[in-house]
Amino acid sequence: xxxxxxxxxxxxxxxxxxxxxxxxxxSNHLYFYWYRQILGQKVEFLVSFYNNEIxxxxxxxxxxxxxERPDGSNFTLKIRxxxxxxxxxxxxxxxxxxxxxxxxxxxxSRLTVL
Amino acid sequence: xxxxxxxxxxxxxxxxxxxxxxxxxxxxxxxxxxxxQHAGEAPTFLSYNVLDGLEEKGRFSSFxxxxxxxxxxxxxxxxxxxSASYLCAGPSGTYKYIFGTGTRxxxxx
Numbered sequence: 001x002x003x004x005x006x007x008x009x010x011x012x013x014x015x016x017x018x019x020x021x022x023x024x025x026x027s028n029h030l031y032f033y034w035y036r037q038i039l040g041q042k043v044e045f046l047v048s049f050y051n052n053e054i055x056x057x058x059x060x061x062x063x064x065x066x067x068e069r070p071d072g073s074n075f076t077l078k079i080r081x082x083x084x085x086x087x088x089x090x091x092x093x094x095x096x097x098x099x100x101x102x103x104x105x106x107x108x109s110r111l112t113v114l
Numbered sequence: 115x116x117x118x119x120x121x122x123x124x125x126x127x128x129x130x131x132x133x134x135x136x137x138x139x140x141x142x143x144x145x146x147x148x149x150x151q152h153a154g155e156a157p158t159f160l161s162y163n164v165l166d167g168l169e170e171k172g173r174f175s176s177f178x179x180x181x182x183x184x185x186x187x188x189x190x191x192x193x194x195x196x197s198a199s200y201l202c203a204g205p206s207g208t209y210k211y212i213f214g215t216g217t218r219x220x221x222x223x
Contacts, residue, residue, distance in 0.1 A: 035213075043157060043201065043213040056210050091156055101145060103203075103211060105156040 002026040004106035006092050012112045016081050021109045023075045023092030031095040032075045033103065034067065036060070036088045043091065049075065082113045118214035120202050125220045130192050134217045136185045136202030146178050147203040148187045151216065157201055161187070189219075197221045 005024045013019050025032050034046040047067055048055040054067065066078045075094075079086055089110050093103040118138045126132040138146065145164040149157035163169055163178035163185065175188040187200055199216040206212045 033210075042215045043151075045206075045210060045212055048210050056207060102147070102159050102162060104159070107156050 002104075004092055004094055004104055006090075006106035006109050008109055009107065010110045010112070012114065013082055015084060015113055019079045019082055019086075019111060021077045021079075021090050021092075021111070023077070023106055024073050025075055025092065025094030026096075026104060027073070028096060029094035029104075030097040031055075032067075032069070033093040033095070034077045035091045035093060035105075037091065037108075038085075038088045046077075046090075079111075082111075084113050087111055087113045118202055118204055118212060120200075120214040120217045122215065123218045123220070125222060126192055127222050128192055128194060131188065131190050132192060132219065134187045134189075134200050134202075134219065136187070136214060138183050138185070138202065138204045138214075145205065146176075146185045147211065148174075148176050148185075149201040149203060149213075151199045151201055153198075157213075160200075192221050194221050194223065 007022045032049040035043050036046055037043045045058050047057045047061045049067055064080045068076050089108045091108045092106040095101055095103050120136050145162050147162050148160040150160050151157045160174055161169055161171055161176040163176050166178055166180055168175055168177045173190045178185045189196055197220055199218045201216045202214040203211045
């Protein structure tokens with residue numbers, strides 16, 4: 001069954017460092033998303049991406065965050081200068097352009113900022 | 115406003131039936147989803163309702179009333195492995211989905 005893959009599974013970084021989280025969405029999906037989940041809290045929307053541009057972004061997605069689709073398969077989330085409160089699980093998800101519009105999530109990247 | 119409400123926690127016994135409710139106020143309705151999330155793992159899709167009524171999928175069923183902004187997930191013949199969080203997700207704008215806080219279900223032997 002097709003799946004969304006994410007790397008790394010776990011990253012530990014120092015406050016102020018840049019982090020890039022990578023995702024390979026399902027190949028025929030056209031909508032891409034990043035969500036985050038702070039430990040014990042709900043899954044929060046960060047950003048959606050379609051047709052090589054951001055469709056929507058949340059208040060969380062400030063100037064420290066950026067997304068990119070550098071080639072035909074990867075979708076990345078960059079955090080420019082990490083803060084302690086960025087520690088969370090980051091989930092990438094993708095969705096087809098037609099049909100049931102079901103989000104399929106990757107296994108997540110756990111980011112720990114020290 | 116965009117809001118999805120679910121109970122925080124529920125407990126049920128193995129073999130029993132449990133109903134997890136979800137009320138929502140979101141814009142641009144495009145379906146109401148239920149996901150299961152085990153601790154430390156990604157949400158996995160369970161069910162999707164776009165029309166009013168009941169959708170049945172084995173031991174899991176989901177119901178939707180769009181006029182009331184209400185959905186529920188029904189789990190039958192509960193098993194220990196059903197202990198997880200159950201997330202209700204609804205649309206907020208076009209092709210953007212927001213999640214409720216999730217309902218943590220504990221299944222007891």
